[in-house]
Amino acid sequence: MPASLWGERLAGVAFILLAIYMGNTARNFPAGGSTFPLFISALMIVISVIMIARTFLSPADYDRDWRPKFTLAALKPIVITALIIGYVLVIFRVGYYASTFILLVALPFALGLRRPFFIICSAVGATAFLYALFELGLRANMPSGALF
């Protein structure tokens, strides 16, 4: 699938801005600590400029339809990530194993899987495996909370 014309140009501009910001920040690094980041910034600007220039030199190689397609499905990864962040925060209050079990049951169900027996069995199996591996096998100190 060819990259979109404006997608390529916008990406190029975004990376130039990133390179300028990172390069500018690096200028204050002492004792030669700025040399390598500045080298990266320079290289990033050169590559971004070439990337943008290519869209003007051979626009036929790019897909002209650049309009972003927003759908509800596009929100799925963001919602899942938010859930995972919530899960990490809850681990220290509820306890690692209880919160993991709840997540492993709730998330597949929320994703649309309707096999309750399979979901619960896999959640029990995974939680038991994690307990055996970390607590019994490796004797790692996993976070504990109000529950297990």
Next chain:
Amino acid sequence: MDLSLLSYVVNVLTPANLVAILLGTIVGLVIGAIPGLSPPMAIALMIPVSITMPPDTALIMMMGVYAAGIYGGSFSAILLRVPGTSASAASAIEGYELTKQGKALQAIRISTFASVIGGLLSGLALLLLAPPLAQASLLFGPAEMFLIALLGLTAIASVTFGALFRGLLAGLVGLYLATFGIDNYSGYPRYTFGYVGFSGGIDILPAIIGLFAFSQGLQLCEGPATSTVSSNTKLSWNILPRLSEIRYTWWSLVRGWTTGLVMGIIPAAGASVAQWVAYGWEMRYAKPGDKFGRGEIKGLAATEGSNNGVTGTNMIPLFILGIPGGISAAVILGALMIHGLQPGMRLFKNNPEIIYTIMWGFILANVLMGVVAAAMARIMAYLTIFPQGVLGPLILVFSVIGTYAGSNNIHAVWIMIGIGIAGYYAEKWRFSPAAVLLGLILGPIAENGFRDLMVVSNDQPVGYILERPIALIILAMLALVLFYAVRPKKWEKLEAESGTPSTAAPDRAQS
């Protein structure tokens, strides 16, 4: 060959040592296969367990964890496109494509063969060539290290699949990430943005889990919850490689093993770099009809041969010079010292029974690895017929717990999640996550080499490099690789001439 080396074989065959090897192999395979858990973490957690053991038994167990862990990483790389270790990231590209075509067992067969033989060859190389080859690595100075890092970075060209410029930008982002944290030279905190989690730098563990495991978990959750990773619902039970498969991949295996054996000797190069060099080399040898990026078994054979080919020779600079060849080797170095053994020539002179027993134990661990894997692969392969709605959340949970258990630091978990989201969108928009990882791994080697080079050369690096024969050889290799990267691909030309369609599938190359 010094025949006295053979006398140490019997030391390995004691019940205690055999149990240690078996235990190390099983732990390594399980830990390596679980996305998010890495061999260094497993080795580190085994140190307290091994404290009461004799040094040779303890070290044999850890070497077993190391070898099997590197191999075990390929299980999840092949089956789920989630590399269990950084050393199997390249295997995920071709391995997962094969899995999607219902060829998971074929991929695991060739991976097992490549890894076991690679590990055996590497163990023998360690046993026979340690002292003379270690002498050669002494000749590697800052100039050579800087050039080796640049050589590794050229592998980015091989993992971008038609989006070269986006891949290069992703690689540069990886280089930026490598500069985060306290500067070793000045002690000044670089790019911390006021966040305490960045002051220690971006560790490879959360980065690799985020880029490959967490983002893959999100991808699996995004798709239909009831569908499976593999299109198959039944799997073959044959784990032994077929003669035709070995014949088809033979030269790829040889190239992979050679890359691994050589890269292992170079300090700090390690399996993570070797796999990309081997993969890049393999792609340059591609013939019309080869399906690189769409499930080419030759690519998998090369990467799997190279990452286990590293494991033995990686110990050469460690045992002789005390220079760890990678993260796992660094942890083994710590274990060596905890057990009262000092690396160096004195280790070979004063404790030959220990060091050679460890080496023979490592060779035996590679044989056992194949046997244990044969039993485990069948179980692991069934992961591919699990619904995505269960696998996705499982991978996300393992990503969180693997990062936390490996670092004992909640900031590492936040960094992993951040990098994971970035990796998910990078993959979607064709900014190769593998290129980011390459930049992150090679960044410190390149920067330290560059800064040391400036010091030793009195800011005249070009003249300095031109006076060093090994640096010149690496420079010539670099020029050759760059020439091959920018010129029209040989196989594309051949394809155009033969009228066959392009084999690269840029948009699905790594998904």
